[in-house]
Amino acid sequence: MVRTVLRISATAFAAMIGHCYDGLPLEACGLLGGRAAPGAAGRATAPATTVDVFIPCRNADASSRTYAIGPDGWRKADEILPPLGLDVVGVAHSHTHTDPYPSPTDVAKADNPMLAGWHYVIVSLRDDAPMVRSYLIDGGNIVEEPIVVVDA
Amino acid sequence: MPVDVRLPTVLRQHAGGLATVKANGDTVRAALEDLVLQFPQLRGQVITDEGVLHRFVNVYVDDDDIRYLDKLDTKLSGAETISILPAVAGG
16 A cells, blocks of 8 residues: 555644544544545655545444444535535544554444545544544555644 | 435436435335436445345434434335435444
8 A cells, every 4th residue: 555644734633633522422523624645656755635624523323432424424524525625535533442543343344445545533532632643444454644734 | 205315426426416316215225226216327336136235335314324223124204314325434
């Protein structure tokens, strides 16, 4: 798998962390609106996907162990992103008591051609400070990518 | 009375580019079968050939996941909106 970078705007990053804390004691989730990385061929640097907008979504599972994005979240994405020329490029969710690493359920659910190329951001709230990591997950392969927070 | 069925972006290409279509049926299964009659390219994309919900999608009646209702046998009165969504979920 090609090495990539996730560049996320400071506004989206702060909104994502805030939404995860607001969701406690449940897992929180939201869609990432941005632009997918262009092809990597012939590039000197790792292709960067940008995230400009965080779309907070209700956890349709209303659970502290699992999450699902329901129709309300997708409706918001459909309203907000197309006028900005952005697409859904991934999803963020919190782990309330565990590492910021994909769980077996995360990996199983990511095995979905409808979500090809998606970026999976996990926000762990286990410790005093949030731990945020991003992954590409493909057919059971988990590859972490660096997150760069950029000024909007 | 037909219900509205909202399609995810990736499936709209199989439904003439439409985001929302009408389907008839008094259960979710019947409405989804009617959807496939109208748009044969959707066959196998939502309900598998074995007759179960495809694991790549989640189906909601209004704001409720049918997994927590009566699954594909969930009854419809005609006033609902069915949403077919990519299964974005995890633990």
